[in-house]
Amino acid sequence: MPEPDTGVTGEPAAARTGGERVRTGTGSGPGRLLVAVYAIFALAAGARAGVQIGTQFSDAPLAYSLSAFAAAVYVLATVALARGGRTSFRVAITACSVELAGVLAIGTLSLVDRSAFPDATVWSGYGEGYGFVPLVLPVVGLLWLRRTARRARAGG
Amino acid sequence: MTTVLATAIIVVALLIAGYALVTALRGRAMGLPDLIGLGVLELLLAAQAVVGFVKLSGDEGPKHPATFIGYLLGVLLIPVAGAAWGLMERTRWGSAVLVVAGIAVAVMIVRMNQLWSGSA
Numbered sequence: 001m002p003e004p005d006t007g008v009t010g011e012p013a014a015a016r017t018g019g020e021r022v023r024t025g026t027g028s029g030p031g032r033l034l035v036a037v038y039a040i041f042a043l044a045a046g047a048r049a050g051v052q053i054g055t056q057f058s059d060a061p062l063a064y065s066l067s068a069f070a071a072a073v074y075v076l077a078t079v080a081l082a083r084g085g086r087t088s089f090r091v092a093i094t095a096c097s098v099e100l101a102g103v104l105a106i107g108t109l110s111l112v113d114r115s116a117f118p119d120a121t122v123w124s125g126y127g128e129g130y131g132f133v134p135l136v137l138p139v140v141g142l143l144w145l146r147r148t149a150r151r152a153r154a155g156g
Numbered sequence: 157m158t159t160v161l162a163t164a165i166i167v168v169a170l171l172i173a174g175y176a177l178v179t180a181l182r183g184r185a186m187g188l189p190d191l192i193g194l195g196v197l198e199l200l201l202a203a204q205a206v207v208g209f210v211k212l213s214g215d216e217g218p219k220h221p222a223t224f225i226g227y228l229l230g231v232l233l234i235p236v237a238g239a240a241w242g243l244m245e246r247t248r249w250g251s252a253v254l255v256v257a258g259i260a261v262a263v264m265i266v267r268m269n270q271l272w273s274g275s276a
Contacts, residue, residue: 028245028249029247029249032245032253033249033252033253033256036238036256036257037256039237040234040256040260044230047226047227048223048226050226051222051223051226054222055220055222
């Protein structure tokens with residue numbers, strides 16, 4: 001795919017596309033796909049946590065608090081990936097790492113101590129209720145962040 | 157939920173996903189057929205929301221309908237967001253987002269059917 005990022009037409013155009021590229025590095029091209037899946041998970045996890053906490057919080061406070069936490073991390077990752085830029089890049093790395101740690105820790109815990117998780121969270125059983133996407137997503141996210149960082153370094 | 161409507165939505169959603177997949181593999185941005193498809197999908201989903209609420213008020217469906225209502229309304233956002241995204245990102249990746257959107261709608265409808273019949 002030809003990309004108009006060689007600044008042959010003059011300084012302003014080159015500067016503009018250059019700036020655009022830095023700003024939206026993680027959220028453009030294939031990154032769109034990642035942001036879209038993250039957005040759907042932010043929506044799904046957020047809605048689930050809202051319903052659980054609103055209607056039956058006392059049944060499983062630990063699981064439902066974790067649902068809310070997971071939802072918050074997804075929202076954070078979605079926004080950070082979509083925005084791009086230096087600060088967002090760090091936020092996205094942190095969010096994806098927390099997510100990976102969360103899905104591994106909660107996945108293991110939910111299998112070891114089922115009584116603490118009478119109702120499922122997004123991360124229970126390594127995200128089996130969601131086709132294991134919660135397990136794959138942070139890994140893909142981190143790989144994508146690494147790739148955009150390399151590309152930015154190579155380009156800049 | 158009505159089976160006919162749910163089936164129609166799933167078929168249309170998967171058709172959109174399949175068509176967008178071909179478009180993405182050919183390296184093209186989203187086009188008019190995708191937009192029309194998304195429009196039809198949104199209309200079907202709106203119809204489902206109306207039917208869903210009418211049936212819920214008629215004492216049908218799940219005992220705790222909060223999650224179901226969440227899906228019923230949440231799914232309405234997806235074709236709109238997908239269309240907006242496809243129009244913004246004029247590359248193959250805009251089409252790829254529609255693949256995700258189509259599959260997401262299909263999965264959500266299946267999940268709504270489970271909630272409705274109380275099998276999950």
